[in-house]
Amino acid sequence: MPELRENPKQRDIVGDAAQENALQAPEEISNQARGHKANLSNPNTSEQSKENSKQKLEELGGEGAFFSKDSK
Secondary structure, eight states: OOOOOOOOOOOOHHHHHHHHHHTTSHHHHHHHHHHHHHHHHOTTSOHHHHHHHHHHHHHHTGGGGOOOTTOO
């Protein structure tokens, strides 16, 4: 008799949606912006990569994307 395989794990739609929303937290947006800003000043990255980071940084809100716990 052939060996039975387990059914694949069901997707946790509610959990996945919560995770997607967590990625939009101000801290996460700020972390993404910091990474792109660092890429812009890195002499070891290509011009194409820098253009991509510049575009992504603008999409995140430019300088306004940086989160500060001191901000009110």
